[in-house]
Amino acid sequence: MESNQPSLFKEAVERLTSNKLSFYSCIYICFILIVAISTPLIAPYDYAFQDLDLGPSPPSSEHLLGTDTLGRDLLTRMMYGSRISLMVGFLATLVALVIGVMWGTIAGFVGGKTDAIMMRIVDVLYGIPFIILIILLMVIFGRNLILLFMAIGAVEWLTMARIVRSQVMSLSKQEFILAAEAMGVRKISIIFRHLIPNAIGPVIVYATLTVPQIMLLEAFLSFLGLGVQAPLSSWGILIRDGAVSMEEYWWLLVFPSVTFSLTLFSLNFIGDGLRDALDPRSGP
């Protein structure tokens, strides 16, 4: 396994970068990530800086993307907003990934009654309209950022668990797992050393496609005023603020919207590209 992984990985990277759309998408996402991470160092203005005398001003050489109604630099606000949006997207996906992988692996590996009960629980949870529950959570326990991505992540693990389970079930019948069992390797190390690393491909693809879904959900909640709360800001909040004042100040709507759409677009293309790269049989 150790020996074939680098070549498999290399091949996947080659396939991924040969698809032009995925390639540019990767560059765009890397750019956004670097900007988001280094925001405190490179932001042109302080986060809380307000130039009330200036008020809303269109893009200029001093404020590249203009300023909002309180005279805050839009570019700075978007940079700090991207940190929240991306953090919610990636952390919630991580939560979903951990729960889904553990749940699916155990169900698929143990099998039998345990599997039946565990997957039945997943089936039942699938039927619950979670958007309603998340809104309820936000209303009742306040708009807590940690709670928000915990709640979203706890919802998104279901499909992940199904994917991992089917992978593990087909893997655990293969000879190398039987050999490991015969050699007396402990179950826990079979799971962590052999099953999970081999099942990870489709999981990564699904995780890449989950990130934009979660970012969309966060933006949706923030737009309604039920997500991230001031003084924090996210792309969803910037879009809402932009929509409120778009009649006079179009740039407040256009720049956050374009950035956000491009991010969703790119993440979806990377997911599609990864699927083709990791599994040459699927897709065109």
Added chain:
Amino acid sequence: MFELILKRLGTAIPVLLAVITLTFLMVHSAPGGPFDAEKAVTPEVLAKLNEKYNLDAPLWEQYSDYLFGVVQGDFGPSFRYPSRSVTELITIGLPITFELAVYAIIFALMLGVSAGVLGALKPNTLYDYVPMTTAMLGICVPSIILGPSLILIFGIWLEWLPVGGWGDIPGDKILPTITLGTAYAAYCARLTRGGMLEILNQDFIRTARAKGLSEFRVVVVHALRGGLTPVIAFLGPAMAGLLAGSFVVETIFGIPGLGRFYVEAAFNRDYTMILGSSIFFSTLIIFFNLLSDVIAASINPKLR
């Protein structure tokens, strides 16, 4: 067929009960009582209010009373508008939300299915690439961006269409329908294309063509029936998304439907309204999932 419906109901009812219980417990564990906002409430008045809304009873008794009421279609009074019951608010808002959802679905099906069929009939040509790339765009531009952008372009810059209200000025239903329907049109297009590509390669289509049927008849009568199965299976979950989407679209366009009531109730902490409409929405979503399962199974016997 009947067996299938019974089997699905067997899953749906426990799920519904779980949702009701969960939402009930969540709303009741909310910090702060519903009357905390009113400053000048004396202890006596508070006691009266608690008595009126049955807040003194033990939790299980409140729960069973509530459940009993819900079964009869009674969601109790609204905390925010004491003169109105939650059921009343739902009956006011629902027809509007439903009308909006139906227009959006019709828009999505008409646009999506024709784009998908076009793509499948001429795969890997411009007729395929243009609609499918547009569909990808439609999926990635969420309603929170599409709605304001449409208002900005068609309402404010071009001044072609009204930008708010529902049924007040002619044409005010167009922009909300497009905003809500676009993402679904895009999904429908992708699903139709996939389904049709698979069907069009099958033998019975070749037979139909060999019989000398017109291309129109082959596509519309013979191929669409099978090619639309994925679209129909998608309609159930889409209904759930449409209801959630109505929160945003009704807020953007100022439409007095159930979605806006829900968002307002969430802001006002109108607990009975949140509880009632959450349960109502959940029931609708679960029902539509059931319906689309059954329809999909009746069209495609393999799914039974």
